Amino acid sequence: MVKTAKQMAPEFRKFREYLTQRAGVSPEHVEALLPSVSLKFCKKGEVILAQGAVGEYIYFVEQGLLRFYTIDDQGKEHILQFAPENWWISDRNNFNQNQPAEFFLDAQEDSWVVQLNQSFFLKASEMSKEFRAFHDQLLQRRIFQLYRRVYALIGTSARQRYEEFIKAYPDLIQRVPQWMIASYLGITPESLSRVRREVAGK
Amino acid sequence: MVKTAKQMAPEFRKFREYLTQRAGVSPEHVEALLPSVSLKFCKKGEVILAQGAVGEYIYFVEQGLLRFYTIDDQGKEHILQFAPENWWISDRNNFNQNQPAEFFLDAQEDSWVVQLNQSFFLKASEMSKEFRAFHDQLLQRRIFQLYRRVYALIGTSARQRYEEFIKAYPDLIQRVPQWMIASYLGITPESLSRVRREVAGK
DNA sequence: CGCGTGATTGAAACCCTTCAAGTTTAGTGG
């Protein structure tokens, strides 16, 4: 139930851990940075950033699952990214240029997110060489991941993409409805259903 | 002719301009950084980085046009990115993790490229706050551009993708053969030919 | 229990690919 989840506010547990363990930021630096970020609870289905809005945050997922997507002229959703725990997500164009957001961001599960604004990144980069290097690598890995996805879309079949997906994100197939995975893969739910039957019976 | 182009070595003209004008790096900082980069001439068709190789550079295109692509099991090329003048390109996974490159990089025209290694980026970030901020934005813009491309691939038709392409990169259609544009768009050369006829006669 | 959402299945249609042939264009050597 929603209230329950909300009562158990995670108090930046994962975020703290992430910064120290993965990014290598010293605990002192982390504590110095925490005052300038805020924690937000998002109920399942809540739209965090809407296309056309001007937001000011990048989000880090403490708990739960976000969904980054767009809606085309025919009203069809196209999912660009899932963001489970320990992921960063935002409409980066919006964030950096104060342009209206091109994509939507909403909560696929009840979630806790850390909201980070420009000044957090400026301060963190100023303060910690480790953060700087880590953040740089984070962006580069995302670029790389996206090139792989582009290749999958231009170079492989729906079936191959599905098989890669379940290998890469085995947990997600438990957590999101099939039609969203189809959307992520760039096919219809019907096609995914057929692909799955084919894959199962081999 | 090759020799001629080589004789006219551009001596970091665009690179210098780029760092001062676009990245906002001070001329003194630029001059301090230049000794640690090198200029390389690439003959049309030359493979700069091959899949499986371990490279150490990120490239900035002074002059010419590079092509970033992969080759699938059936020997078919899939172009992930064109890099004309003033573009940065590399197999970033390879660069950062010293992993074997997953993609190929070659010269589509006789080109001059600036080779930048890890230490350049470390020094530049150390030295110039402007470079740091700019490089960060550069990566974020690339991420954004790639999300757009993913959307185009999962959400729009071959025809729409082609029309977007000529709007976004009008110069490239003059400079690369049609079959490469088809490859970039994720369709066959035959399909692109038909799409073009359709678009022309409307 | 009934309703809504998600998953499956079938049949027809569609977009794009494949394969094969023909045409145009561009590059090279004489």
Place this chain on the structure above:
DNA sequence: CCACTAAACTTGAAGGGTTTCAATCACGCG
């Protein structure tokens, strides 16, 4: 500068993968 050749582009016909539309089934939740 022409002739020759290879590469690129176009066109057609057939085939395949995926979509669309419609109907049915399964399930969780009030």
